[in-house]
Amino acid sequence: MNWHIVSDSSCDLFSLPCEGADIDFFTIPFIIRVGDQEYIDDEHISVEEMLTANENHREMAKTACPGPQAWLDAFSEPGPVLAFTISGALSGSYNSACTARDMLLETEPDKEIAIIDTHATGPETVLIIRRACRLIQEGLPLARIAELLREEAARTHIAFALSSYHNLIKAGRVNRLIGLIAGHLGFWGIGMGDDNGEIVIRGKARGLKHMIRFLAEEIRKTGLAGKEIVISHCMNPEAAQMLRDQLCSLFEHITVDILPTRGLDSFYAERHGLIVGF
Numbered sequence: 001m002n003w004h005i006v007s008d009s010s011c012d013l014f015s016l017p018c019e020g021a022d023i024d025f026f027t028i029p030f031i032i033r034v035g036d037q038e039y040i041d042d043e044h045i046s047v048e049e050m051l052t053a054n055e056n057h058r059e060m061a062k063t064a065c066p067g068p069q070a071w072l073d074a075f076s077e078p079g080p081v082l083a084f085t086i087s088g089a090l091s092g093s094y095n096s097a098c099t100a101r102d103m104l105l106e107t108e109p110d111k112e113i114a115i116i117d118t119h120a121t122g123p124e125t126v127l128i129i130r131r132a133c134r135l136i137q138e139g140l141p142l143a144r145i146a147e148l149l150r151e152e153a154a155r156t157h158i159a160f161a162l163s164s165y166h167n168l169i170k171a172g173r174v175n176r177l178i179g180l181i182a183g184h185l186g187f188w189g190i191g192m193g194d195d196n197g198e199i200v201i202r203g204k205a206r207g208l209k210h211m212i213r214f215l216a217e218e219i220r221k222t223g224l225a226g227k228e229i230v231i232s233h234c235m236n237p238e239a240a241q242m243l244r245d246q247l248c249s250l251f252e253h254i255t256v257d258i259l260p261t262r263g264l265d266s267f268y269a270e271r272h273g274l275i276v277g278f
Helices: 047-056 068-075 093-107 122-137 142-155 166-170 176-184 208-222 237-250 263-269
Strands: 003-008 023-028 031-034 037-040 062-064 081-085 113-117 158-162 187-193 199-206 228-233 255-260 274-277
Touching: 003 068, 003 122, 023 068, 023 122, 031 047, 031 263, 037 047, 047 166, 047 263, 068 081, 068 093, 081 093, 081 122, 081 142, 093 113, 113 142, 122 142, 122 158, 122 228, 122 255, 122 274, 158 208, 187 208, 199 208, 208 237, 208 274, 228 237, 228 263, 237 255, 237 274, 263 274
Parallel strands: 003 023, 003 081, 081 113, 228 255
Antiparallel strands: 031 037, 031 062, 158 187, 158 274, 187 199, 228 274
16 A cells, blocks of 8 residues: 655655655645746745845745645545645645545545644654654554644644844834844844744844854753754755754754755745754
């Protein structure tokens, strides 16, 4: 029996270590619209080009989630399907996936499909998908796997650090002058995802080293439910490595993996931003 793991492109992954004869992996891209230009969040996207266009565009760019037909096409392959979406509080991707599932079940009532709202994005989704691979390999049925993954989503967390405020300014969430001054002076905004999958700002830090200490301390205060951490970075591998080193000094026997952000999470994190799943 061939299993299918499907995710929207918020997951920052293109492939899985466990992908093989019994598990395949497919991602469905978001679309990022900057003015009249569309950027499809697949393996061909130029993150640098998209970020530069967004930084030079005065209006707020828009993102479009995958529609039901894209999910339906992915769900139609034979075998059980596990689907993962960005937080439903941030996007309509989860609702699109559910609509596609309901459409398919009308014609294939025995089709096994489970959809997981990760209440997160990027690296936290990576952790949940990795758990899915392990549970599949243990031979558990889909319903039990889905139950365990929803528990996993509830106990994992996401943290982030932003050095750019272009999107927040254009969205009206930060005063333009304050945002420009903060960016010019090297202030990072540090936040966490809450239990509803929404973003909560925890504070600010001036300078890279202070940001690393602040972010690591927020993770320490929240606590680790497991031994895996994933850091996604938007064109900032040096800061990701610094954070990795700091986390390894705080916690024993952990693994910390570093990934580049795909298009959607690059849009959210902005240039040099970090997102951490733990």
